[in-house]
Amino acid sequence: MSEYTSAKVTAGRGGWGGPLTITPSAERPLIASITGGGIHPVAQRIAELTGGEVVDGFKGSAPFDKLAVAVIDCGGTARVGVYPMKKVKTVDIHATSPAGPLAQFITEDLFVSGVKPEDVTGE
Amino acid sequence: MSASTTVYDTRVTAVGAQVPAFLDHGIIVLFAHTAPPELHDISVLHEAAVTEDGPLPGDTIVIGPADAPEHLEVLAVGSVVRDNLLNLGHLDIKADGRTEAKLPGDVCVRTGPLPTPAEGDVFRITREQA
Numbered sequence: 001m002s003e004y005t006s007a008k009v010t011a012g013r014g015g016w017g018g019p020l021t022i023t024p025s026a027e028r029p030l031i032a033s034i035t036g037g038g039i040h041p042v043a044q045r046i047a048e049l050t051g052g053e054v055v056d057g058f059k060g061s062a063p064f065d066k067l068a069v070a071v072i073d074c075g076g077t078a079r080v081g082v083y084p085m086k087k088v089k090t091v092d093i094h095a096t097s098p099a100g101p102l103a104q105f106i107t108e109d110l111f112v113s114g115v116k117p118e119d120v121t122g123e
Numbered sequence: 124m125s126a127s128t129t130v131y132d133t134r135v136t137a138v139g140a141q142v143p144a145f146l147d148h149g150i151i152v153l154f155a156h157t158a159p160p161e162l163h164d165i166s167v168l169h170e171a172a173v174t175e176d177g178p179l180p181g182d183t184i185v186i187g188p189a190d191a192p193e194h195l196e197v198l199a200v201g202s203v204v205r206d207n208l209l210n211l212g213h214l215d216i217k218a219d220g221r222t223e224a225k226l227p228g229d230v231c232v233r234t235g236p237l238p239t240p241a242e243g244d245v246f247r248i249t250r251e252q253a
Contacts, residue, residue, distance in 0.1 A: 034159060036210025057159045058211065064161055075203040075228015077215040078152045078165055086161075094203060094227055101148045 006123040007049040014095035015114020022089060024052035024068035032062035035073040042093055043071040045117045064088055084110040091115050131248040133171035138240050139164040149219060151237055155212025167240045171212060177205030178230055178248045185247040187238045192245055199224045199231040
């Protein structure tokens with residue numbers, strides 16, 4: 001069985017929410033990149049620091065209940081709400097704030113935005 | 124009638140259970156039919172035939188049944204819209220009447236009710252020829 005460690009994700013410039021501590025587990029091992037153009041460097045870095053398994057959400061399977069974190073490139077309306085609604089920790093690489101029909105689910109303990117790879121640090 | 128070119132052309136394959144809730148907020152969310160199942164509830168899923176460009180202000184969105192679609196003028200387009208559409212088939216249409224996008228993913232059209240999407244509907248972005 002894998003040993004997992006934690007990573008801290010802090011809001012980047014103009015971002016909102018967090019910081020989040022991401023710790024994969026046997027039940028929730030996946031670092032899901034729900035982004036265009038393959039695995040995003042932010043997801044890659046979280047995986048490297050935590051030992052989590054990185055997956056491209058548009059190619060592989062990334063069910064809500066297996067996710068340690070969802071990394072998204074959301075422009076502010078849809079994905080920003082879908083993952084927090086399911087209580088999945090969510091990292092948006094764009095500097096968005098709670099908005100849209102699902103804004104009520106977007107809270108500082110579940111969501112952080114404006115994140116670049118350097119905003120992800122080991123603990 | 125002046126000539127126009129179609130820069131994006133797709134057909135609706137499924138409409139998620141939460142789509143009406145977004146319509147109540149004046150929002151339509153599109154994703155390619157290949158999007159993760161976790162996103163299907165909130166999405167109008169579609170399979171595109173033409174994916175040449177994202178929308179620009181002044182373009183027309185043609186949406187609805189093929190024989191009687193609605194025409195919506197694009198008023199404003201956020202900074203990440205083109206990438207989202209061409210990479211993921213993803214678009215957020217907002218009937219907010221804004222001439223500057225509030226969020227980077229927004230495509231703004233006139234205020235008022237948006238058409239309720241149904242399977243088989245067309246979705247096109249057309250551009251007047253210069």
